[in-house]
Amino acid sequence: MRIDRSHRSWAIAALAVFVVALAAYVPYAFGSRPAGGTAPGLVYGVAGYGMMVFAALLGVRKKVPVWRLGRAQTWMRGHIWFGLLTLPMILFHAGFTFGGPLTSLLMVMLFLVFLSGLTGAAIQHFLPGMMKSLVPLETIYEQIPSVREQLRGEADDLGRVLFAQPGDILAPVTVQVLGGVDWDLSGPKGVTMVEMEAEDRTYAGNVYRNTILPFLRNPDDGASVLADPDSAGKFFEALRRKLPAVAHGVIVDLESICEEERQLTRQRRLYLWMYGWLLVHVPLSIALIVLGGVHAVVALRY
Amino acid sequence: MRQIELTINDKAIAVADGTSVYDAARIHGIAIPVLCHQHNEMPVGVCRVCSVDCGEKVLQASCVRPAEQGMKVQTNSEKVKKARRMLIELLMSDHPSPCARQQNSGDCELETLAKTEGITAPRFAKRISPRGHDDSSLVISVDHEACILCDRCIRGCDEIRHNDVLGRRGKGYDAGIAFDLNRPMGNSSCVSCGECMVSCPTGALTNKSVIKTVLPNGTPVGVEEIKQLPFFQNVSGTFLELNANAVIKRHFKAGDIICREGDYGSTAFYMLEGKVEIFLSTPMAHVATGGGVSGFLSKLTSRLTGADKRNSGRTRPHAISIDASVDLAYDNPVAGLGAGDLFGEMTCMSLYPRSATVRASTDCVVLEMLRNVLDVIQRNKTSREKLEVNYRRRALDDHLRTVPLFSSLSPEFIGSLASKVELVRLSKGDVICRQGDIADAFYLVRIGFVKITEEHPGGDLVLAYLGKGGYFGEIGLLTNGVRTATVTALDHVELVRIDGKDFHEMLSLFPAIARDLTAVARQREEQNSRHMAAVTGITLDSFLAQGLMESNSLLLIDLEKCTRCDNCVRACADAHDGVTRLIREGLRFDKYLVPTSCRQCRDPLCMVGCPVGSIRRRNSLEIVIEDWCVGCGLCARNCPYGNISMHPFEVMVKDLAEPAKQKAVVKPKATSCDLCAEHAEPSCVYACPHDAAHRVEPNEFFRTYIESATADRD
Numbered sequence A: 001m002r003i004d005r006s007h008r009s010w011a012i013a014a015l016a017v018f019v020v021a022l023a024a025y026v027p028y029a030f031g032s033r034p035a036g037g038t039a040p041g042l043v044y045g046v047a048g049y050g051m052m053v054f055a056a057l058l059g060v061r062k063k064v065p066v067w068r069l070g071r072a073q074t075w076m077r078g079h080i081w082f083g084l085l086t087l088p089m090i091l092f093h094a095g096f097t098f099g100g101p102l103t104s105l106l107m108v109m110l111f112l113v114f115l116s117g118l119t120g121a122a123i124q125h126f127l128p129g130m131m132k133s134l135v136p137l138e139t140i141y142e143q144i145p146s147v148r149e150q151l152r153g154e155a156d157d158l159g160r161v162l163f164a165q166p167g168d169i170l171a172p173v174t175v176q177v178l179g180g181v182d183w184d185l186s187g188p189k190g191v192t193m194v195e196m197e198a199e200d201r202t203y204a205g206n207v208y209r210n211t212i213l214p215f216l217r218n219p220d221d222g223a224s225v226l227a228d229p230d231s232a233g234k235f236f237e238a239l240r241r242k243l244p245a246v247a248h249g250v251i252v253d254l255e256s257i258c259e260e261e262r263q264l265t266r267q268r269r270l271y272l273w274m275y276g277w278l279l280v281h282v283p284l285s286i287a288l289i290v291l292g293g294v295h296a297v298v299a300l301r302y
Numbered sequence B: 001m002r003q004i005e006l007t008i009n010d011k012a013i014a015v016a017d018g019t020s021v022y023d024a025a026r027i028h029g030i031a032i033p034v035l036c037h038q039h040n041e042m043p044v045g046v047c048r049v050c051s052v053d054c055g056e057k058v059l060q061a062s063c064v065r066p067a068e069q070g071m072k073v074q075t076n077s078e079k080v081k082k083a084r085r086m087l088i089e090l091l092m093s094d095h096p097s098p099c100a101r102q103q104n105s106g107d108c109e110l111e112t113l114a115k116t117e118g119i120t121a122p123r124f125a126k127r128i129s130p131r132g133h134d135d136s137s138l139v140i141s142v143d144h145e146a147c148i149l150c151d152r153c154i155r156g157c158d159e160i161r162h163n164d165v166l167g168r169r170g171k172g173y174d175a176g177i178a179f180d181l182n183r184p185m186g187n188s189s190c191v192s193c194g195e196c197m198v199s200c201p202t203g204a205l206t207n208k209s210v211i212k213t214v215l216p217n218g219t220p221v222g223v224e225e226i227k228q229l230p231f232f233q234n235v236s237g238t239f240l241e242l243n244a245n246a247v248i249k250r251h252f253k254a255g256d257i258i259c260r261e262g263d264y265g266s267t268a269f270y271m272l273e274g275k276v277e278i279f280l281s282t283p284m285a286h287v288a289t290g291g292g293v294s295g296f297l298s299k300l301t302s303r304l305t306g307a308d309k310r311n312s313g314r315t316r317p318h319a320i321s322i323d324a325s326v327d328l329a330y331d332n333p334v335a336g337l338g339a340g341d342l343f344g345e346m347t348c349m350s351l352y353p354r355s356a357t358v359r360a361s362t363d364c365v366v367l368e369m370l371r372n373v374l375d376v377i378q379r380n381k382t383s384r385e386k387l388e389v390n391y392r393r394r395a396l397d398d399h400l401r402t403v404p405l406f407s408s409l410s411p412e413f414i415g416s417l418a419s420k421v422e423l424v425r426l427s428k429g430d431v432i433c434r435q436g437d438i439a440d441a442f443y444l445v446r447i448g449f450v451k452i453t454e455e456h457p458g459g460d461l462v463l464a465y466l467g468k469g470g471y472f473g474e475i476g477l478l479t480n481g482v483r484t485a486t487v488t489a490l491d492h493v494e495l496v497r498i499d500g501k502d503f504h505e506m507l508s509l510f511p512a513i514a515r516d517l518t519a520v521a522r523q524r525e526e527q528n529s530r531h532m533a534a535v536t537g538i539t540l541d542s543f544l545a546q547g548l549m550e551s552n553s554l555l556l557i558d559l560e561k562c563t564r565c566d567n568c569v570r571a572c573a574d575a576h577d578g579v580t581r582l583i584r585e586g587l588r589f590d591k592y593l594v595p596t597s598c599r600q601c602r603d604p605l606c607m608v609g610c611p612v613g614s615i616r617r618r619n620s621l622e623i624v625i626e627d628w629c630v631g632c633g634l635c636a637r638n639c640p641y642g643n644i645s646m647h648p649f650e651v652m653v654k655d656l657a658e659p660a661k662q663k664a665v666v667k668p669k670a671t672s673c674d675l676c677a678e679h680a681e682p683s684c685v686y687a688c689p690h691d692a693a694h695r696v697e698p699n700e701f702f703r704t705y706i707e708s709a710t711a712d713r714d
Helices: A005-031 A039-063 A072-094 A101-134 A141-163 A198-217 A229-242 A245-276 A278-301 B021-027 B078-093 B100-105 B109-116 B152-160 B195-199 B223-228 B237-242 B292-304 B345-350 B371-379 B381-394 B396-402 B411-420 B474-478 B500-509 B511-535 B541-545 B567-575 B634-638 B683-687 B698-713
Strands: A175-178 A181-184 B003-008 B011-016 B140-143 B166-169 B176-179 B205-207 B247-252 B257-259 B268-273 B276-279 B334-337 B357-360 B364-369 B422-426 B431-433 B441-447 B450-454 B461-466 B486-489 B493-499 B554-558 B583-589 B592-596 B615-617 B623-625 B645-654 B662-671 B693-696
Touching: A005 A039, A005 A072, A039 A072, A039 A278, A072 A101, A101 A245, A101 A278, A141 A198, A141 A245, A198 A229, A198 A245, A229 A245, A245 A278, B003 B021, B011 B021, B078 B109, B100 B205, B152 B166, B152 B195, B195 B205, B223 B237, B268 B345, B345 B371, B345 B441, B364 B371, B371 B381, B381 B422, B396 B411, B396 B441, B396 B493, B411 B493, B411 B500, B441 B474, B441 B500, B474 B500, B474 B511, B493 B500, B500 B511, B554 B698, B567 B583, B567 B683, B623 B662, B683 B693, B693 B698
Parallel strands: none
Antiparallel strands: A175 A181, B003 B011, B140 B205, B166 B176, B247 B364, B257 B357, B268 B364, B276 B334, B276 B357, B422 B493, B431 B486, B441 B493, B450 B461, B450 B486, B554 B592, B554 B693, B583 B592, B615 B623, B645 B662
């Protein structure tokens, strides 16, 4: 979520709660030894744990998106700002001490959850804008494999236009195996062949087979010359210089396809960043809630 | 009668006084070439090809020159031949040889004469300014280039058929034949009898070749048999011969399906014998908003939290309009048709999908016909009257009552109104009334679709599309007596016209209707004003290019806030029985993504052509697809933005082969965003955790956006 001016009221409210909590803690801390079992400590503990539980309920809220239980963005803002407040509340509850093994573990987990949450908030603040700028050809994440398949098909058609021989289009299917790829030379109907010298056609075919096709097969391979936009630009420029002008249109199209592949790779990476931190945040949060409950029962009973 | 004696080509003959030289020669086996004259028409002497030497100073047109006592006529002297040849050569110089008739049947009279005279390449240059073609008629092709202005068609239309449609227009180089006041033939009052085509000596008026003229699965009907039928009286026998296979007789046994709803077709059916059942076999269902347990709970929470439900406007209709002379009651969508009934007109004339399933209740015999034949029937005065009588007797009452406002009219008043209403027939593009005209009638749409537009500086603004069951004209009649919009026929349209006098009489007798109509008129005026106000906002080329300004409600996703979590899509699917109506992909504008989701367009092209009127706009702006959608997919194809999708779902239907049993079938239904009308806010917007998804009114939104962007820059 982008933290912008619309969060102002939440920020002010959170700050006000913190200031009140701090204002109450200072005399409490100076007046007696702060501990979780004291009345103020319990208040801070309950408040902090309650905020944790509310923050955790965001996951449940997202499971029922249609239920009219408050707008999802309200819950998200609550998650962020109440989540921020849990740390000071728990610190005030614990009196800035770690205590026994369970409480020490809880404190460490709290810090990890807090820090991962901050990281996630920062990521989700900045990354959407980056994705918008860096991946203008963005598609739906789950569709990336099928889009890539389509791009490969288009590239194959373009490749055939470049280097298919005059008789190939009508010839029976010729299958060549190149690194596991079955390559059909029969050509699509209606494809217009580019007229080039045989030598140029052979060169184009080799370039396609050795550089472009492997990249399209494995666009995440950073070693390919086409993986980097600058080197890819130079590569295609060199190709344009070597081949006659009639082939340039096809080369431009191939270049666009490679650019789109790069963008899809970029999109995947950014998406993993966008949500990868949840692999830390969510399990730790659940464990924190559960262990926090255990701590509350144990501490109050015993 | 007094006989006179004369010689033709030195042959002495005697004929009755008053006989023309041409007829005198013809009677005695002397052929005189002619183009503009037919023996069953009044001669006019325009072509002069029949010129003969009567011993006078100038040659005479034999078709109009009466024979006189002692006259010496030469029909083949050198002088006559030279003149004739010159005339033919001049006519051939502008003739598109070989013309359509010459190509099809090799009997163009002008080209035959030219061949006789040995004229292969006229010496004279062709005219520069073209005269054009008119292919608006379904039956006859008009090639003005081939017209020699002989007027035979005009005389055939006037003297033989008394239809008085054809006439002359212009003069000099601009002279030509014209239909009514120079309207396209298909839009004129031409009844397509074919007489003009039969009269034409060249390829100027030819029978249109019909693709797949031979209809399958039936028995061709002989011309004599067809002409015995009431509907085909006064139709040209020649036309019927030329279109012999465009109408066939089909026999169905009880239980046979004649046509299925949603199927595409190009024929209409006329019942000769037996009875049929007409019904919707698609169940009354659609991908519901908020169905099931989840939907119940979401609605419950919505109610508990006090979220106001927007006006759903989903009132159950009294009847479902279909392509027949009956409507189907919503609660029991079954009706019957019998001998003399016609169904499938809209499919045949405008190629819309079949609106209902027709099954033979008893053994029956039907005529199945193509569009050109149906067009002839609809234009033919005799058959037209029969169709109208049938409609008035069977369907007009129900049709008037389908208008909710008229549901309280007394049967006596409906009866008296039924005899006074006029059934008006229009072709595509015909203007029914123009903005600013004096309002003199109220209209109900019986068949087809009309477009209602209002004048706007940047181009006409489409206010609405109306199909069968729709009505218009009340605002003009109720307010200042002037039309507030222009109404145009989008395809083959038939309207029920209630004269203003009868309309006002109705209002005075039934004040409740007057009140309701006034409320509707006010509502429409307010809606139109809102539309106009929206359109007169900022116009931006890029917005226009993407069609964004055509929408009433645009879903935008702010890509700088959206984390691509797809919560919006999930929410949409959860709200609609697991079928999402939103795809988070589409074109971009600045930082916004415009996903594939219904835009509630101002010009809802999706609504045009729905055979059962199930896609409609409520009084608010939501476009909804009702549960009697037959799944033809026309709306999905019409939507220029791909925002309507066909969703297959399994339903249990009666097994037609074994009526006691049911079977599971997959039926497609159209789905599109309806803004979650059951809730205060669309689910996608409500469920977005990042404040990224918004439904906006584009004009207002982009105006504010541009103003702030300009302010930032400044």
